[in-house]
Amino acid sequence: MTGLSLLIPITLSTMAIVLLAPILPGLLNEFSGIPAHEYWVPMILTVPALCVAIFSPVAGMLGDWFGRRRLLIWALVAYAVVGIAPVFLTDLTAIIISRIGVGVAEALIMVLTTTMIGDYFKGAARDKWLAGQTAFASMSALLFFNIGGQLGRFGWRAPFWVYGCALVMLALVLIFTWEPSGVDADEEADHAPHHGAWAGFPWSRMAGIIAITIYGSVLFYTVQIQAGRGIALLGVSDPGQIGFLTSVASIGVPIGTFIYSRIGRARVAYLLLGEFAFLTVGFLLMGRAGSTTPFLIGCFINQLGAGVLLPTLLVWAMDGLPFDIRARAAGLWTGAFSIGQFLCPVVVTLASSRAGGLMGAFSLLSGAALLGAIGALVGSLRKGQALDAGQKVALHG
Structure with missing residues (x-):
């Protein structure tokens, strides 16, 4: 419990x-x-x-x-x-x-x-x-x-x-x-820890994770915030039906989380490559959809990738951190993810104005997700780089 x-x-x-x-x-x-x-x-x-x-x-x-x-x-x-x-x-x-x-x-x-x-x-x-x-x-x-x-x-x-x-x-x-x-997770502390020193904080590692988290968060929230508008543009006017269809597509997130529970020990670079690839395909199908069915299929594929992406980023950020800095690292990651949520409507609005509407924005964002996949591919080809989830075993002991 x-x-x-x-x-x-x-x-x-x-x-x-x-x-x-x-x-x-x-x-x-x-x-x-x-x-x-x-x-x-x-x-x-x-x-x-x-x-x-x-x-x-x-x-x-x-x-x-x-x-x-x-x-x-x-x-x-x-x-x-x-x-x-x-x-x-x-x-x-x-x-x-x-x-x-x-x-x-x-x-x-x-x-x-x-x-x-x-x-x-x-x-x-x-x-x-x-x-x-x-x-x-x-x-x-x-x-x-x-x-x-x-x-x-x-x-x-x-x-x-x-x-x-x-x-x-x-x-x-x-x-x-x-x-x-x-000292021991099973023991209760009898006083406040008073850990406030930043010396030894893994800034270089966290900076990269935070940047990718903000980038991924914008893409993560796009479907959750904008799918209803997309469905309405395709001719569905009943608010109840729009809400239901959006919720059906969003089931991809918990399914993606379940998938992560089976593959989460792989290298982070490999995980990010697959996740951004799913986001790319999903956004592309959404942007090219002429009816609700292909649009919802695109949403579902996108949300599958998003459902694996979020735990990947969170576990990556929290992995191997000592007790005395763990809360600060969690705070920085949570703040980064929320910044992405806040920026998402702004990014979609700018993309819509550039691409001629919301559907065009989805196609444009597929390109942004593709850039993320390419970055992950480059990272996966680098030897000895930080995107290695296999290091978790050594860190956890």
């Missing part, structure tokens, strides 16, 4: 946007009298992700200094409190401020749960639980979208009550986890 108690909170990262997406029209209508409401209201959904991108490195520093479990407990409490707050708030500014609080708490939760998985588990077990985060996050997105839509029938405030589920996750953390000591 220890691994599961750290896996479930990762679903809170998808809740911030997906749960509220169905009630966005209601929110826009509620605050329609406010100047520039069409700009400010969507920030209720998007500002947490921006906060995660900015605050995750700080969350990692705090985790290495004050300890993981203590901060995680308070972060879950804060998430529940500020998450439910809009139920009782009437001012848009106050609601957005509460959403900033959600983003800060979410950054702590994502970084600390990932770090604690790295603390508690070793080798293949660690890789399994880290990869499981991807599957849980993607499957929870399907669940929260439907919950948000059903509760939205009772008014725009109702879905915010779901944030109270963080208290259930808090109970699991209290029962099944302990403060890792860094």
